[in-house]
Amino acid sequence: MLDRRHMLTALGTTALAALAPTALFAATSIKPDDTSALLVIDVQNCFLPGGSLAVKEGEQVVPVINKIAKAFGNVVMTQDWHTPGHVSFASVHSGKKPFETIDLPYGKQVLWPDHCVQGTDGAALSKDLAIPHAELIIRKGFHKDVDSYSAFLEADGKTSTGLAGYLKGRKIKRVFVAGLATDFCVAWTALDARKAGFEVYVVEDACRGIDTQGSLAKAWADMAKAGVKRIQSADIAVSA
Numbered sequence: 465m466l467d468r469r470h471m472l473t474a475l476g477t478t479a480l481a482a483l484a485p486t487a488l489f490a491a492t493s494i495k496p497d498d499t500s501a502l503l504v505i506d507v508q509n510c511f512l513p514g515g516s517l518a519v520k521e522g523e524q525v526v527p528v529i530n531k532i533a534k535a536f537g538n539v540v541m542t543q544d545w546h547t548p549g550h551v552s553f554a555s556v557h558s559g560k561k562p563f564e565t566i567d568l569p570y571g572k573q574v575l576w577p578d579h580c581v582q583g584t585d586g587a588a589l590s591k592d593l594a595i596p597h598a599e600l601i602i603r604k605g606f607h608k609d610v611d612s613y614s615a616f617l618e619a620d621g622k623t624s625t626g627l628a629g630y631l632k633g634r635k636i637k638r639v640f641v642a643g644l645a646t647d648f649c650v651a652w653t654a655l656d657a658r659k660a661g662f663e664v665y666v667v668e669d670a671c672r673g674i675d676t677q678g679s680l681a682k683a684w685a686d687m688a689k690a691g692v693k694r695i696q697s698a699d700i701a702v703s704a
């Protein structure tokens with residue numbers, strides 16, 4: 465005869481067996497397909513230790529990105545690519561210091577230390593990135609009077625970088641965003657990707673933030689509201 469304890473065990477085992485394949489495994493594993501692309505944002509020397517706008521723990525994203533990139537047939541990388549004397553540099557606004565803000569014709573602009581000047585070592589991609597199959601490198605922020613955190617649209621809100629057209633031309637429907645910095649170029653890219661009609665995932669542990677004046681919390685809130693999905697690198701199926 466089954467006593468109470470045995471009955472519970474039997475029930476428990478059956479229930480677990482029924483749940484395990486979907487609830488514990490399949491549901492947490494995302495498999496990138498031909499319509500998926502990984503966008504690797506601004507993993508450049510200026511944003512890494514020793515760089516002029518170093519992001520805390522920025523170097524830690526590199527091995528994570530190298531690993532998940534193996535799961536993607538489509539990888540696009542970006543480079544922040546400013547002119548000397550770019551409008552986003554505090555050094556060109558007299559009396560202004562980095563991380564202060566100013567009003568520009570297109571809106572509020574955070575001012576930064578000089579960074580990612582075209583053709584300099586600081587603007588080069590990290591030598592530790594190992595993504596030889598990356599198919600496109602898109603540069604942004606190259607108009608002297610307009611910044612561009614987003615890989616899709618410049619900060620004037622209307623000048624396109626061409627990335628949406630490229631991705632649509634390649635039949636991409638879902639984009640996964642990783643890199644630096646979570647609260648600026650990653651977030652603005654993710655938000656514009658939503659506006660352009662893509663399904664969007666931000667891979668949290670493959671990003672690091674700058675976090676100035678509450679920017680990191682605000683970025684996550686804005687992304688959640690826009691339907692951006694926040695995932696971890698372990699949620700992506702990468703075969704060994």
Ligand code: VGL
Nearest residue numbers: 506544576644645648649
């Ligand atoms: C970035 C600040 C200034 C970024 C670029 O890549 O997030 N942040 N320029």
Ligand code: ZN
Nearest residue numbers: 544552580605
């Ligand atoms: Zn910049």
